[in-house]
Amino acid sequence: MTTQPQSPVAVTPPLPNRRNAELLLLGFAAVITTVALLLVEANQEQGLRWDLAQYTVAYLALFAGAHLTVRRFAPYADPLLLPVVALLNGLGLVMIHRLDLAEGVTTAKGLGGTANQQMLWTLVGVIGFSLVVIFLSDHRLLSRYGYVCGLTGLVLLVIPAVLPRSMSEENGAKIWIRLPGFSIQPAEFSKILLLIFFAAVLVSKRDLFTSAGKHVMGMDLPRPRDLAPLLAAWVASVGVMVFEKDLGTSLLLYASFLVLVYIATERFSWVVLGLALFAVASVAAYYLFDHVRVRVETWRDPFADPDGTGYQMVQSLFSFATGGIFGTGLGNGQPGTVPAASTDFIIAAVGEELGLVGLAAVLMLYTIVIIRGLRTALAVRDSFGKLLAAGLAATLGIQLFIVVGGVTKLIPLTGLTTPWLSYGGSSLVANYLLLAILVRISHAARRPLVTRPPQPPGNIATSSTEVIEKV
Template structure:
């Protein structure tokens, strides 16, 4: 059966959800409705529907991962517009560019066959991005992770996450000459921990946690020396203790995680307002436009999950968690069905990024783990995050198509 026909019913459900949600936005802002509202409504519906239709025509891979992400994007942009119409319009622009980059990444993976031979380039690119951040970066919320180019802020670490996956895939499933180097896995571990060390210098500990999680997961699956896994866990423990002792903002986050209530008016304000918002929403939410997401600092970014849970309800929050679980599940399924070793590892690594990052940020706003300052992929406001997440998804889409058993590219 044609994949486009298979995806027709989910596309219709997605279309229905967008129409109903946007209708609530129209009702909320009926008295002072602006042109931006029409642009958001028409632009979002057309962009999502047309991109799904186009993907169903050109790809024979797993097109459901894009549908899952479109649902997450729709929830996110509707909530962002509700909080700030200007940010909602900007997010629609970033979303358009992100989807264009999704197709560009998909075609690059589909038609270029030498990705597994570029280990030195991945290594140099990673160090270059770190150097660029340390030299040109500005400090935001305690971390040096943003650089501004021609008025546009970019977060190089978002790109480096994808490069890391390709580096690990090239080592474990690409060119064999690197695996045959004596103590090659030790050298790889040194390289990865040098990345994590540079992230410590930037004080970007949330991204460092993602690097560690992806590396540990792939190392556990593909490493031949199990002692290195224990060494990795030991180093991570030492690094976590060192981060707590060295960085003031880490100690603050741990303190507010353990007991934020004595600090409700200062350093515990953000997490307590997050918990208040989620409890205020109940199961079905206060309704779009009837909550107070502005009470939470950065409600459109780090804490968008709390804002959504307040106005759309805990059931919607549970739905977001399930969508991420489905995305990671289908990513793992792609990896298991992929015969090519390189692309199998790429699919695993990207799925791990989505899973780890979503767990870290949702766990943080629910006070399950300390806050880290990451964005919720595809849902939170942010240009670099949206674009790089779609690039990663395009790579996963390309990896979902069957390839030969060879370890490099399509070979």
């Protein structure tokens, strides 16, 4: 009996998943965070206490656990996302501790004040991140629950508006749900749920958004009966601005919807119509609502009332001016003179102590996350993943623009927090959940495709050779 010789088998080496690079970058982020903390302690003459080492160890253990989770359950995820966010979170912890020292809020041991609380919320956020990475095996599962996410997101938006002021209002805005022992800001979670809903609807109802109506000035306008989704998003955003007095969330949700519609349809007419509706609502709100008029007048000339409504903006501008190009140095400025410096105005504190160079570096870190998110949207193969990744990245970019623009007097102040940098449990946890979804999509985009080559005619032997293709 004779046997036919088999052709040699070509073995393709496994593609690198870049997890070691992620681990190295996490170590680099930990070094920067530790050095920044030591500089604050030294310049504030607090002494280099051994109990500070527990925070460095906790920081390392926390993100090492997150890294191991990604390495096990999403090995092909983008290696830059987690380290960059870890560095932003670490710098935020250092700045919040710095502001605690400025306010005299310290303890005999540890960081003390709101920095301890932020560390606790970081733990909760990283645990939430890990759970999403573990149990969300495929991001496409979210599209099945698009309408459930949309309904839940709307309910979360509405709850603060119907609660008594004692349970929901702070500084004139009804954006909280206060429960015994803690409080949450539901709009932070609502933005993620509504993004999932927007992406699912745009994929399933794409014909509705791409149907052409009249051709006007070089643009194909949508048919009037197809404007219902845009009008619904507009009404929801106006409702948040009117009943909850939350300008930031209103602008963020509406802008995110317009970006997703443009990405899904590639038709600029939707953006033109959306901006027209936004302009109408803005002009009407200026004349009808006092809180909107005060924000606009303060933006136009904060020095008209420097000790009243313009005090916060004036102090912010002075902080940037004091910082100059290279800043006063960590621990050497006076960031505590800006009200709400650890939440809405933490960018002003960064600008004062790190200067224009340091602030540009922080903004560059955000730019890396946004660009990698958009790159993930380009690489992932399914339409829902493309829209969701692009929406998550665009939402981060829009929120960053609103925050930095408001603090620097580029646009009227809105009151949003800076992702991963500002103090706030709801914002921190929600943004870690957002990061987890983005990591999951990047894993699906970067993992190799495994296919079997077609068998030659007449060959009854089954080859076990696999061809691995990287997309």
